[in-house]
Amino acid sequence: MSIAISPEVAERLRGFEAPERLGFGSVMAPVMFRAVYQDGCWSGGELIPYGPLQIDPAAKVLHYAQTCFEGMKAYRRVDGSIGLFRPEKNARRMAYSARRLCMPEIPEGMFLEAVRCVTAYCAYLIPAASGESLYLRPLLIGTQPDLSVSASNIYEFYVIASPSEAYHSGNMRVWIERDDTRAALGGTGDAKVGGNYAASLQSVAQLKARGYDQSLWLSPSDRKQIEELSGMNFFAVIDGQLHTPKLSGSILEGVTRDSLIELAGTLGYRVHEREMDIDDLLALIGSGTCSEAFACGTAAIISPISVIGDAGHSVSLPQVPGPVSTALRSALLDIQEGRAEDPFGWMQQV
Numbered sequence: 001m002s003i004a005i006s007p008e009v010a011e012r013l014r015g016f017e018a019p020e021r022l023g024f025g026s027v028m029a030p031v032m033f034r035a036v037y038q039d040g041c042w043s044g045g046e047l048i049p050y051g052p053l054q055i056d057p058a059a060k061v062l063h064y065a066q067t068c069f070e071g072m073k074a075y076r077r078v079d080g081s082i083g084l085f086r087p088e089k090n091a092r093r094m095a096y097s098a099r100r101l102c103m104p105e106i107p108e109g110m111f112l113e114a115v116r117c118v119t120a121y122c123a124y125l126i127p128a129a130s131g132e133s134l135y136l137r138p139l140l141i142g143t144q145p146d147l148s149v150s151a152s153n154i155y156e157f158y159v160i161a162s163p164s165e166a167y168h169s170g171n172m173r174v175w176i177e178r179d180d181t182r183a184a185l186g187g188t189g190d191a192k193v194g195g196n197y198a199a200s201l202q203s204v205a206q207l208k209a210r211g212y213d214q215s216l217w218l219s220p221s222d223r224k225q226i227e228e229l230s231g232m233n234f235f236a237v238i239d240g241q242l243h244t245p246k247l248s249g250s251i252l253e254g255v256t257r258d259s260l261i262e263l264a265g266t267l268g269y270r271v272h273e274r275e276m277d278i279d280d281l282l283a284l285i286g287s288g289t290c291s292e293a294f295a296c297g298t299a300a301i302i303s304p305i306s307v308i309g310d311a312g313h314s315v316s317l318p319q320v321p322g323p324v325s326t327a328l329r330s331a332l333l334d335i336q337e338g339r340a341e342d343p344f345g346w347m348q349q350v
């Protein structure tokens, strides 16, 4: 690694023991990467002990939400090596998100080096069970203390890491959100920015009280077309073929979504990226023409949906994972965890 560590960081790494049950995103690796942008350029970056940030209460991020992030994973592979999955896709999406919020891009080389550095030093924390991994969270915040509504001129870039299980394990109950929208037309829905997630929280809190897990978001213009779940993309299996909402400008272009579209072809499934009317889908589920629906994302991998709830009536899907989502999940994890060839060149060894 070209990023050296201090004796304090080495001590932190030596002293850390992960608990037996990991959950998702609640156990934090003891170190993190940090770089600062000031006077128009980035510092080289360093690995520091994980811990609370010191931040001015007037920092732009705290008032005007100038923040974007990424979600990506490092895997322990069956041959003992450690692999990152398509990290350059995350680097490019983070650059897009940064531009959208008028923040400086993280140079791709620095982004990849930071992620590799955290992964390499935390490799001993990567769980070995299938579906588990080191979840990595690159994060960019505008920290200039100034209350005028304008872009910050100081930024901090962090990469934190969390040895984790999958975010959802299946039997996901989703609720159709027919009132609020997650993103606006011309807004930030296709960028990975904190505000999109904040906008989803009220809906999620309400549906949780009714026994559901996730909101199914509809098009902001007319609330008719399916967009995505909060933090996951949506797929349905209709007549044995895969259908997913086409990117609309307010849907996040998921790395897992993109990978499944490519992978499905090699497994013999046709994929349709199209507008998906929610009421048509409910009718197709009712008639049995739509046999499976699932959520996908870096954190969630593939999580089959068992119920789609609606104010009028709810529809049920099989309570056990269907054959298409099972085949795709296995094929994806086989590449990520090194049980299968990687014909796409997706994995990067650390």
Ligand code: COI
Pocket: 070, 071, 072, 167, 230, 231, 232, 297, 298, 299, 300
């Ligand atoms: C991811 O899948 O990495 C995400 O960022 C979704 C998150 C909300 C758990």
